[in-house]
Amino acid sequence: MPATGTFPEIPLFDLRLEPEDIEAVADTLRSGWLTLGPRTQAFEEAFAEQLGARHAVAVSSCTAALHLAYLAAGVGPGDEVIVPSFTMAATASAVLYCGGTPVFADILGRHDLSIDPAEVEARIGPKTKAVCVVHFAGYPGKIAELHELCDRYGLALIEDVAHAPSATVDGRKLGTWGLAGAFSFFSNKILSSGEGGLLATDDDDVAALARSLRSQAMTSGTWSRHTGATSTYDVVGLGFNYRIDELHSALLLSRLARLEADIERRRELTRIYRRELSRIDGLIVPYRDEDVDTSSCYVFPVLVDDPARWEHVRDFLRQERGIQTSLFYPAVHRFSAYVERLGEQSRPKTELASETELTIPMFPHMTAEQQERVVTAFEEALA
Numbered sequence: 090m091p092a093t094g095t096f097p098e099i100p101l102f103d104l105r106l107e108p109e110d111i112e113a114v115a116d117t118l119r120s121g122w123l124t125l126g127p128r129t130q131a132f133e134e135a136f137a138e139q140l141g142a143r144h145a146v147a148v149s150s151c152t153a154a155l156h157l158a159y160l161a162a163g164v165g166p167g168d169e170v171i172v173p174s175f176t177m178a179a180t181a182s183a184v185l186y187c188g189g190t191p192v193f194a195d196i197l198g199r200h201d202l203s204i205d206p207a208e209v210e211a212r213i214g215p216k217t218k219a220v221c222v223v224h225f226a227g228y229p230g231k232i233a234e235l236h237e238l239c240d241r242y243g244l245a246l247i248e249d250v251a252h253a254p255s256a257t258v259d260g261r262k263l264g265t266w267g268l269a270g271a272f273s274f275f276s277n278k279i280l281s282s283g284e285g286g287l288l289a290t291d292d293d294d295v296a297a298l299a300r301s302l303r304s305q306a307m308t309s310g311t312w313s314r315h316t317g318a319t320s321t322y323d324v325v326g327l328g329f330n331y332r333i334d335e336l337h338s339a340l341l342l343s344r345l346a347r348l349e350a351d352i353e354r355r356r357e358l359t360r361i362y363r364r365e366l367s368r369i370d371g372l373i374v375p376y377r378d379e380d381v382d383t384s385s386c387y388v389f390p391v392l393v394d395d396p397a398r399w400e401h402v403r404d405f406l407r408q409e410r411g412i413q414t415s416l417f418y419p420a421v422h423r424f425s426a427y428v429e430r431l432g433e434q435s436r437p438k439t440e441l442a443s444e445t446e447l448t449i450p451m452f453p454h455m456t457a458e459q460q461e462r463v464v465t466a467f468e469e470a471l472a
């Protein structure tokens with residue numbers, strides 16, 4: 090039966106908060122202190138501990154965390170950072186904020202949508218300062234190879250971990266492999282609070298720089314003056330307002346306790362999708378069954394083998410079956426702002442993936458019936 094109304098019957102993401110989350114936020118509202126303060130500190134400590142990193146610096150977004158990470162890597166005018174184009178624009182835009190140039194490396198292919206280390210190596214030149222890996226959909230990029238490559242060429246490795254909290258390689262969490270990891274708490278992310286981000290690092294200087302620059306490079310913050318710990322401040326650099334506030338931190342701290350359980354549920358859903366969707370002719374299910382155990386399974390990407398059928402499949406799901414999908418991602422190098430700055434470029438594997446990818450509904454409380462409807466819709470669309 091055709092779907093009615095504007096909202097899809099099965100959305101891409103759905104957020105469900107528990108009473109304790111709402112109480113944590115209400116409690117913060119009652120506390121009389123709403124910006125960077127003790128709740129943020131508590132969240133940072135809990136996050137760092139869960140991640141296994143020395144420092145966690147909470148900020149207003151992952152974009153802000155990426156900007157701070159690139160600055161900490163010393164990226165400035167004239168420098169280049171190698172990034173994937175198969176990502177959300179922020180991975181590349183934050184390089185431009187520093188006055189640097191993003192250099193796009195192609196992905197491995199439609200079975201693994203992460204940046205190809207051989208492509209990265211081929212694009213290293215005298216201006217290269219850093220490499221950023223995006224752990225797409227929660228599946229680790231080739232982190233060990235990239236780590237070794239960056240070491241060999243003396244480059245900083247930055248991890249865009251927006252999709253991959255708690256994902257691991259060899260038992261070590263993503264976001265701890267390079268100079269810094271940038272996490273996102275945007276509304277549709279696994280650990281979400283509406284907006285928010287975090288820079289994780291083991292490097293004391295990087296953490297100090299991020300803490301300073303997130304709040305105007307002031308030597309002391311408002312909370313420390315409020316509590317009488319300091320009375321005045323100096324401004325020692327060109328900082329930003331990248332602060333997170335206490336409401337977001339309280340919500341994040343409350344939700345962090347359920348992060349692993351949420352991811353476990355996503356893995357269960359992912360295994361079912363993999364089993365059912367891999368049987369359908371004309372559909373590519375990327376990654377391998379064994380990758381699921383170490384992925385955070387943020388989203389479920391599939392690729393329509395034939396680019397000419399992509400639009401039909403998307404429209405059928407949405408218009409005939411009320412199922413929302415999204416394209417993760419249009420190629421960044423093809424966006425007009427990037428073509429204007431960097432000219433026309435070709436990254437064939439990224440382009441093919443961008444022309445055929447569909448991200449399909451997944452959220453921890455998705456029901457078996459909803460999942461079945463998604464699978465059936467694909468069978469029908471590709472029959």
Ligand SMILES: Cc1ncc(COP(=O)(O)O)c(C=O)c1O
Nearest residue numbers: 150151152177179251273274275
């Ligand atoms: C891969 C990736 N990097 C960076 C970002 C930016 O995150 P934020 O919206 O928290 O700035 C996102 C958000 O969608 C993302 O998916």
